[in-house]
Amino acid sequence: MMPKRVSVMEPSSHPKRSAPARVKVGVRLRPYMNLEESKQQRPCVRGLNDQSLEIVNWRNQLETMQYQFDAFYGEDSTQQEVYSRSVEPILSHLLDGQNASVFAYGPTGAGKTHTMLGSPEQPGIIPRAVKDLFQMTRSENSSFGAHWNFKVTMSYLEIYQEKVLDLLEPKHQELPIREDKDKNIFIPNLTQKVITSFSDFESFFIPASQNRTVACTKLNNRSSRSHAVLLIKVQKSECFSPFRQLTGKLYMIDLAGSEDNRRTGNQGIRLKESGAINSSLFVLSKVVDALNQGLPRIPYRDSKLTRLLQDSLGGSAHSVMITNIAPGQKYYFDTLTALNFAAKSKQIINKPFTQETTQSSALAPMKRHRDEQEAGSAGM
Ligand code: ADP
Numbered sequence: 001m002m003p004k005r006v007s008v009m010e011p012s013s014h015p016k017r018s019a020p021a022r023v024k025v026g027v028r029l030r031p032y033m034n035l036e037e038s039k040q041q042r043p044c045v046r047g048l049n050d051q052s053l054e055i056v057n058w059r060n061q062l063e064t065m066q067y068q069f070d071a072f073y074g075e076d077s078t079q080q081e082v083y084s085r086s087v088e089p090i091l092s093h094l095l096d097g098q099n100a101s102v103f104a105y106g107p108t109g110a111g112k113t114h115t116m117l118g119s120p121e122q123p124g125i126i127p128r129a130v131k132d133l134f135q136m137t138r139s140e141n142s143s144f145g146a147h148w149n150f151k152v153t154m155s156y157l158e159i160y161q162e163k164v165l166d167l168l169e170p171k172h173q174e175l176p177i178r179e180d181k182d183k184n185i186f187i188p189n190l191t192q193k194v195i196t197s198f199s200d201f202e203s204f205f206i207p208a209s210q211n212r213t214v215a216c217t218k219l220n221n222r223s224s225r226s227h228a229v230l231l232i233k234v235q236k237s238e239c240f241s242p243f244r245q246l247t248g249k250l251y252m253i254d255l256a257g258s259e260d261n262r263r264t265g266n267q268g269i270r271l272k273e274s275g276a277i278n279s280s281l282f283v284l285s286k287v288v289d290a291l292n293q294g295l296p297r298i299p300y301r302d303s304k305l306t307r308l309l310q311d312s313l314g315g316s317a318h319s320v321m322i323t324n325i326a327p328g329q330k331y332y333f334d335t336l337t338a339l340n341f342a343a344k345s346k347q348i349i350n351k352p353f354t355q356e357t358t359q360s361s362a363l364a365p366m367k368r369h370r371d372e373q374e375a376g377s378a379g380m
């Protein structure tokens with residue numbers, strides 16, 4: 001006889017009266033990558049403590065700007081620190097059927113992929129979270145005596161020029177995003193692989209990531225201009241009456257580079273493409289701002305990325321954004337844009353950053369660009 005399944009409503013179908021959850025923001029400053037970089041580009045930003053940093057004020061050489069975040073990770077921070085402070089605390093909610101999202105934001109070269117993926121020697125957030133999730137399902141089973149049946153699945157997709165593409169089945173056409181009657185967001189026909197161990201995960205993830213890298217060299221560094229979205233779903237079914245079912249979704253996203261392509265003048269970037277990136281990151285910044293200010297209307301529908309994240313960003317979901325920044329002057333204005341998006345608060349301090357980094361000659365060429373940029377993107 002088939003057990004009668006009582007479906008527990010997903011959290012998003014409970015109209016919550018409390019304000020939607022804030023998006024927690026961490027900023028990570030990467031170290032100089034080599035002697036050359038440190039010689040050529042003086043630092044224009046430095047950490048103050050584990051929640052704040054300061055940066056040169058290009059408008060006034062006698063001032064420094066200080067920014068505050070939920071977490072600040074300096075150039076000596078380890079992958080373990082970033083993971084255990086910003087990501088690990090949200091994972092347990094997945095086993096309660098709640099959703100979560102973690103995304104890395106920042107200009108190309110500032111450390112997004114290092115933070116999300118890392119390397120075999122220094123694994124990032126993705127491998128750590130997947131390992132821990134399996135560990136959590138196993139330990140929940142051992143403490144509750146196999147009360148629950150767990151099913152973990154993964155999907156991996158890319159949003160490129162406002163198109164959703166399946167990275168596990170690259171031959172698939174562009175996919176639509178839908179919403180069910182309980183307001184859960186889903187993508188019909190998106191490949192979903194059942195995984196039962198970390199090596200299972202790797203067996204799907206590594207070739208798909210390589211596909212993406214190959215495609216990106218052919219297509220002119222596409223990877224820095226698309227959002228790579230990994231979805232891990234944890235489905236939990238009770239083995240006994242009342243046979244409850246809970247599903248928690250975790251999105252881990254390596255966002256497109258936030259640099260202003262108009263300003264950096266990257267050759268070969270078609271206007272349409274850079275427009276699509278800038279506008280979807282712009283919508284994301286509006287969504288995060290609206291959530292963090294408790295505004296009544298959240299503009300999820302204004303981009304594919306935010307539409308996809310609608311049930312996993314804000315509401316009852318747990319969200320973390322890691323903003324990656326680089327120390328050198330080359331990145332100065334991209335760093336400022338990223339910090340202004342990320343900051344909880346900002347104040348201007350009446351003291352120069354340091355003598356050597358406030359030389360007008362060093363910042364003069366950038367000032368011109370900044371004026372152009374501001375003229376073109378008022379309100380950002
Ligand atoms: P992005 O994905 O934002 O374009 P990457 O993650 O590829 O940037 O980082 C650029 C380079 O800097 C890579 O070689 C990466 O390994 C290195 N890197 C980034 N962040 C760190 C860090 N915190 N510690 C050491 N190396 C880093």
Ligand code: MG
Pocket residue numbers: 112113114224254
């Ligand atoms: Mg990258």
